[in-house]
Amino acid sequence: MVDSFINPEKMIGAIYLTYYDQGDLTGYVKKESGTPIANDITWNIFTNICAALAYCHHGIRSPHDDANPPPTWSAIIHRDIKTDNIFLQSNPTAPGNIIAILGDFDWSTNHSLERTIYRRPTDGSSYQSPADPRWLPPESPRYTMASDVWGLGAVVTCMCRLVASPEECQVSDGVPPSSSSGGRLGPALQRLVKRAVAWEPRERLSVWGLWRGIVEAEAEAEAGK
Secondary structure, eight states: OOEEEEETTTTEEEEEOOOOTTOBHHHHHHHHTTSOOOHHHHHHHHHHHHHHHHHHHHOOSSTTSOSSOOTTOOOOBOOOOSGGGEEEEEOTTSTTOEEEEEOOOTTOBOHHHHHHHHHOOOSSOOOOOOSOGGGOOTTTTSOOHHHHHHHHHHHHHHHHHTOSSGGGGTGGGSSOOTTSSSTTSHHHHHHHHHHHTOSSGGGSOOHHHHHHHHHHHHHHHHHTO
């Protein structure tokens, strides 16, 4: 949000949002139309969203920070990670590259509220997740921070396969096909994505571990040039 105002007398208000000149990631993937997305752009989007989730989950701004959040930090679970909710902006300091922003926190929650929501039905019915059914993690309708990690892994897989949802590349089965993130991006990213979309939440990397893995993989790639 750039700015906002409220006029109590006229009972009106408005908010001014940042304009994302590259649209959202869904549109970007469709626009590529069969052309593989450049490695540096994929890495950049992966890193940007990982950084956003690290702040939501742990309150940290650097992969070198302690993963333990500040004592007063209330972790935010996004619950709706998908390409529609990742907005893209041209990077003025790196022509040709883009900045990815995580948006749409309508369904976000925290651990305490998530447990309350999950227990809420009292009429014998089961709780249904409000999130996009095409992007539900294996443990849905339960959500934890590991669910957000799965969503990020699914997003990167869809980028690599140039498809609109995890259903189209078998991420919903818990393990993406070997071709989904390899080849163009190399084994380092493939390993990270596979850890992110593991079927069991406890087997997934934390977002902090994922961020550290990205930084280490990038450093190794630079050293090998």
